[in-house]
Every structure is written in structure tokens, then in C-alpha cells.
Amino acid sequence: MxxxxxxxxxxxxxxxxxxxxxxxxxxxxxxxxxxxxxxxxxxxxxxxxxxxxxxxxxxxxxxxxxxxxxxxxxxxxxxxxxxxxxxxQYSCFRILILDQDGRQAGRVMAGGRYFTATDTRLHEIWQEKCRNLDVPGEEAWERTVETILSAEGYHVIR
Incomplete structure (x- = not known):
């Protein structure tokens, strides 16, 4: 849709x-x-x-x-x-992830935890560190994702 x-x-x-x-x-x-x-x-x-x-x-x-x-x-x-x-580029994301040059690298869509990326490295990091995060509460989950991706050099907007 x-x-x-x-x-x-x-x-x-x-x-x-x-x-x-x-x-x-x-x-x-x-x-x-x-x-x-x-x-x-x-x-x-x-x-x-x-x-x-x-x-x-x-x-x-x-x-x-x-x-x-x-x-x-x-x-x-x-x-x-x-x-x-x-x-x-906006299309209803809850988290927007930018690379070090400020270009969109990925996003988590609104209404869930569905992730999509155009950046191969970001996709690998997501699969390894974020995909199966078991953090209760959406706000806490977003903060955890932001911490992980920021440590990897990405800028997270939520």
C-alpha cells in the first residue's frame, strides 16, 4: 500500500x-x-x-x-x-537512519519494527545487533537501537 x-x-x-x-x-x-x-x-x-x-x-x-x-x-x-x-524521502518512518554524509541509509517503519536499508553495512549491523533485540517497551527499544547505530557512526532521527 x-x-x-x-x-x-x-x-x-x-x-x-x-x-x-x-x-x-x-x-x-x-x-x-x-x-x-x-x-x-x-x-x-x-x-x-x-x-x-x-x-x-x-x-x-x-x-x-x-x-x-x-x-x-x-x-x-x-x-x-x-x-x-x-x-x-519521508514515508511514515519511526526511525530514520542517516550515514556519516547525512544521506538516508535506512529506516524503521511506523507501526512496528520493520526495517529497510539501502546501506549494506547498516543492513549487516542490523541483522547482527538489532534484529532480535528483546527490549520491552517501544521507547526503550528505540533508545537501544539509537545507541547501537550511533556507536557504529550512523545518525538516528526518531
Missing amino acids: AFQCRMCGACCSTMGEIISIRERSGRTGFRIGYSTTLETRDVVLDSDKEDLFFGTPQQGSLACPFLRELAPGRRICTVHDSRPDLCR
Whole structure:
């Protein structure tokens, strides 16, 4: 089944830890920076979302700076058309794993412990150290996975 966005904003509610506005260029352009790779990239407000961006507050200090509430319980990206690759790759993960260059290496899908990887080394580490982890509680399990993968040089976003 293909991923279908529910506009809940959960995916972007902690992206402010990774994506920040570095500077503004003109009325609707922004240079953003990534805390994981120190790279920068330009984004532009979608023309149909400018009023929403300027007229509503950010969704909390940890949220992506471009996430706005469209209606109660419905949140939207105001730079959707020019959003970063990291955001384009999102498909409902509970854990995103980046390699040392900040590229997506793997993820654990939401709603379970299903793991998928594009990085061979990460797949081997997962099979050896994470696949059969017997840790009670989802939060504790995620912390354990994060500790293991961080020690191996990966950056874990959850």
C-alpha cells in the first residue's frame, strides 16, 4: 500500500532539530541549514501558502520552521514544492537512519519494527545487533537501537 499523508504533522514535529532557517532572501525565499551535515539549501514558500506561513505561528520550538496548522489537527508544509530531499524521502518512518554524509541509509517503519536499508553495512549491523533485540517497551527499544547505530557512526532521527 502506498504511503498517504494524513496531514497530522507528526513527521515534521521534531525536524526543527535538523532543519533551521539560516537567512532570508527576499520576501519568500530562505536558506536553510542541516544540523546533521552542515549543508545549506534554498527553499521558497509555496505561493498559495505565503499567507499561512506569515499569518500563523510555528508549531513549537522543535517543529520544522515551515510547518503550519491549516486547521485543527491538520498541518501542512509551506515549502512543499521546494522541500529538501530528506522531506521528499519521508514515508511514515519511526526511525530514520542517516550515514556519516547525512544521506538516508535506512529506516524503521511506523507501526512496528520493520526495517529497510539501502546501506549494506547498516543492513549487516542490523541483522547482527538489532534484529532480535528483546527490549520491552517501544521507547526503550528505540533508545537501544539509537545507541547501537550511533556507536557504529550512523545518525538516528526518531
